[in-house]
Amino acid sequence: MTSGVADFGHVPPLPGGQSRRWTDYLPSGMTLLLLPPVLFVLLFFVGPILLMLSRSVYDPEIVDALPRSVIAIGKWDRTGLPDATVKRALVEDLQAAPADAVGRAARRLNSFRPGFNSLLTKTKQSIDDAPEAAAGQAVQLEEIDPRWTDASYWAALANNTSSLTDAYLLAAIDKKRNTQGEIVSVESSQRIYWSIIGRTLMISLVTTIICLVLAFPLAYGIVAAGPRLKLTLLAFVLLPFWTSLLVRSVAWVVLLQREGLVTATVRIFDPDFAGLALVHNRAGVYIAMVHTLLPFAVLPLYAVMGNIPRSLAQASFSLGARPARTFFRVYLPQAAPGLYASGLLVFISAIGYYITPALVGGGQDQLLSYYIATFVNATVNWGMAAALSIVLILLIVVLLLAFYPLMRRSGRAL
Amino acid sequence: MPSSAQAADGPDAMAGYSRPGVRRLWNWRVLLYVVCALICVFLIVPVLVIFPLSFNASEYFSFPIKSYSLRWYAEFFGDPKWQAALWKSLQIGVLSTIVSTFLGTAASLGMRRLSGPLRAGVLAVFLAPLVVPLVVSAVGLFYVFARLHLVGTVTGIVIAHSILAIPFVVITVTAALSKFDPVLERAGLSLGAGPVRVFFTVTLPAIRAGVVSGAIFAFVTSWDEVVAVIFIATAQQFTIPRLMWSGVRENISPTLLAAAVVITAVSLCLMLCAALIRRSDGGAER
């Protein structure tokens, strides 16, 4: 070390001196960077979903098309038929409203009283065509269609006099308001949503249980394996995990269909095998859903199990506990947070499944998501789609609230 | 592996753990790995099966395969419909990757100074698209996009895919930041670099692996995604998964399996890259 080497020589001072540049005013930690992503997510995720969900209780189509009628029928006592003022209001509304607005209202009313669609469109048509309208003479609704003497049509209108409605939410749990406005169950032939909710929960639960039963030995095997075997086993879990859900569902269709690979494999041993269709039924749904969700069960379990010290089991053995006792009293409590985490993850994913059941399942194997999609795509009933979405989200929230603390608690207890 | 020599006081204290006990554990091990092997077969078969079938010369999914050919790939790459879908998928994938990587990285950086319930709340908002069922998200977007005239536009699908991909970027970048020592930034400042320069020369390089693997996840998310596309796309915007979706519901053609192989191969390669990047990055630290 000579002083010549040590002398670094002159280094210019930092530019800028006392004056400040804009970078001096940057907020520390760059919290402002949150602004664009938060806005983006609020604008294109939280907002749209809330707006869409609001359609389950907000339904302006009837009020928009028939503003006078809904006010007038509010005074009806629901005995007999409404008086002339109500009918006059309806005629005025139908004269004033454009045909497409009436059409939307008619479809909406039809979902509460089948037949209303044709009744209202026909009435609108007649009023528009009728010479009396131009002459300002009274229109007799009963003459256009005798169904106007049926009080149940008027009741359906009376039940929808506000833009705010609970009809969709009630319908989502197989309830409705009767002509008196009381909440009652729908006729048993039309009770479908409870069974869909029950089916969704059932399929998710069975899938979760099968996943956990399969994931436990596999995760244990991965943890206990040597480095090479561990990598191999992990590859078997990760490859399907990384493969598109759609592709895996398609593959299962190929494997499970009547002339698919499962049948072909059985035929190798039994040439006369008639063929077994595992697709478009419940068995196929379970097989494909378990397959697509199994990695979600294995990975959290593996993470938790990998952190359980071997010395604990050894200590238990050294204290004289036999393997079974060691497993149930020492190992399982340690692995419990992993089981909760895996179970929760699989269940929450399963409950919203759409693609796989739609491809592999039959008509009786579809989950809630399918019906939401159908209400949007096929019948354009936003109210029902939103109400079923709320049911689905509520199920998930309840599950999270119920199991997340349990998971945390058992994790902390370690 | 009961090693009990010291623990056993009396001669019979650990009688159950002489050789027979060890034997029994060993048998359990064999059984365990037989079970593991069966589960692994179950996991891997559906992924592997599409590969040979897509090379099958026959039009039917007959097994065993009698002759192999590339005719379904020729069909896939020759058909303008699939070609258009391939380019749409790439275009949408790249755009959503850019958008979600920028926004997700900004979100992770912005959350650094937050703590407690506020941080948990903000994080929950960003991760929510993982928990909300896909159909609900897609329907919500469709509902609003219909009013914004975004249905059937590339912009609409890119926004939807970005929303679905942001959680992955946030997760990987936040993980990278949690391993990043903020003292390094102080070191940069003390050496005369301003905040912006420190960000680009110190912070960003340190979390680069997280950002890159987040971007890869984002691309693969968009590349594989079909539910949002079902709602938001029109016939002109068919991506490969969307074409496959309508194809399967009619009947599964071997060309469709060739398409499945193509998107699977791309996904697997990218995910493998992401895993290797994270692995090599983790290795460089120690």
Add this chain to the structure above:
Amino acid sequence: MGGADAGAYVRVENVWKSYGAGTPVIKNLNLSVAKGEFLTLLGPSGSGKTTTLMMLAGFEQVSGGAIVLGGRDISSVPPYRRGIGVVFQSYALFPHMTVAENLAYPLTTRGLGRAEIRERVAAALQMIRMSDFASRYPAKLSGGQQQRVAVARAMIFRPGLILMDEPLGALDRQLREEMQREIKDLHDLTGATIVYVTHDQSEALSMSDRIAVFNKGRIEQIGSPQEVYRNPATPFVASFIGETNWLAGTVVSAGEGELKARLSSGEEVLCRSKDGLKAGDEVKIAVRPENIVFDRAPEPASCLKTKTLDLTYLGLCTRIRLARENAGELLAVVSQQVPGGYAKEAAEVWFSRDAAIPFAADAT
């Protein structure tokens, strides 16, 4: 203590610091550092040393008061404009840059030319004897090597002031002593002003020109290593630096340069005088173990009756635990060969008047 020296290179003037709305962690700090000085901030963990250093570096804002560097108030200048070198405890080497790139970083930010940067980096590498490691990444260096690179990086842009926060805390003992010497050498060589933080008193004693002893956000004493060791200003300093025996008693008489005190055990001892102590005051008297001798100490001296409890042979010296009659224990450290006579049961030990430092009993 007192007001900062107006001509000093670094002046910390009446600085307060509190985090958020909490109680202040630095209370009315005054400190001045001369150009070229090696000042050590010494104190227990949590006493505010790092906070002080971070305010000097500019990473923490002062809540009150001012920091003046070279005659200019830099209290609100951002850290990257202060031009102060900082060595962090964790080294804070950029993991994605090679050794050479790390060293070049502060020169690049200052806009030096390529050739010049290469030259200076080479010179710095030669100085820390690491020329062969220029293209290594920090993760591939040993702790000592990383430490040297961190020091060189903080010095390469010739900052007037260099701050080091427990830079050797992560090293093992032997390496630490080696690095202490190297840092001292670099200091002598470059003539930089260094403010050094440590909680290791032996490190502070061996390296510093002056030591500032911190306790609970205040400076208890500033002085040369000899001063703070021989003349601790407060009982805290006496306990924190080196080992100390405490004797409790009452002042009997206060004379010229001398106090006479009666211990609770009844023995009368002589100690230095201290302002403010008068006859009848309760006192505690500090006596260093190495000042307790078994031969009669040079007059004026005091004598205590003890019994030997045990001896611990440490090679360089021997520690002897002694029991006083009904009045607790004493520790003596003798460096000579222990004569057989010391191992006897009863022993009379001596200490000279100037080795006994009295404090008011309620002082801390």
